[in-house]
Amino acid sequence: MDDQPRPLPPLPPSRLSQLPPPPSSNTYIIQIPRDQIYRIPPPENEIILRNLDIERASKKKKQLDPRCFYWLSSIAIVLILLWIFFAVFRAYFQPKTPEFSVIGLVLRKGSSSNKHANPSYDITLKAQNPNKNMDIFYKKGGNVSLLFKRDRIGGGEYPSISQESKESTTIHVTLAGLATQLPKEIETRLNAKKASDGPISLSLVVSEPVEFKGLITFKEHLTVTCDFRVNKFALSTKPKIISQECRTNF
CATH class of the missing domain: 2.60.40 (Immunoglobulin-like)
Known part of the structure; x- marks a missing residue:
């Protein structure tokens, strides 16, 4: 019994026209079934990420600007000092009726x-x-x-x-x-x-x-x-x- 491999039969001309062209040197082509191709991120996550970006942007706008906080604090301190001044003024300088x-x-x-x-x-x-x-x-x-x-x-x-x-x-x-x-x-x-x-x-x-x-x-x-x-x-x-x-x- 002869153990040597038998040569493959030649492909018909119709099949030869469907094969991809031979690759150039140092180039390899890997074919993966379509149902095993994944996108990063998946299409259904794009809407979620887009909504998250919009929500983060709106929260950032609502956050108090440090300069605004500084001015509000300064105004509050001035108002408190004015209140103390007028309280002292009223206690010591406002005249009482005889x-x-x-x-x-x-x-x-x-x-x-x-x-x-x-x-x-x-x-x-x-x-x-x-x-x-x-x-x-x-x-x-x-x-x-x-x-x-x-x-x-x-x-x-x-x-x-x-x-x-x-x-x-x-x-x-x-x-x-x-x-x-x-x-x-x-x-x-x-x-x-x-x-x-x-x-x-x-x-x-x-x-x-x-x-x-x-x-x-x-x-x-x-x-x-x-x-x-x-x-x-x-x-x-x-x-x-x-x-x-x-x-x-x-």
Whole structure:
């Protein structure tokens, strides 16, 4: 038996035309079935990667720029410092309104030449300067009014005085009786022989330009309203003040 390989039969001419041309030197061709060819990345991953790139780009845009963060921090620090400054300014330099109270009232007869003249009123006030670092100067041009209900029964000027910080001052004011008809209740009490009609309510209103002086000077217009009650209301008497409430504002 002959073991030598038999030569391959020659290919038909139709098959020879389908073969690829012979390779050149040092060139090799490897043929792989089509179903075993893979792409990197696979086609289905392209959409996922594209979406990831878009999402990363949008996140990067939303991230705070370090320069923007620096400016925001600077603005916040400036606002905090301004708040601290105004808090200190308000605590030490903003003026507090003085505290008033009525401590005395005396009724005087009218002019001797006119028996029907309305009485005058001597009023004693106490003013307290609550400011630690400011003096108060009460300027000219202020006025004081005494009212019964809504009727003004006396008026006069507020004196020009000065107060040092934390100083308490006693102020005397004389209010002339107005040349108008007094309310009937007041007139009845003044003509009574005895002051036995019980308490009466009155109001004292002070309108006064003031100046607060410290490291900084403030000019304000002060309004004081004191509602008080006295136990009697008669000529040449010194009524006792039994209750009062004073309000002071600019």
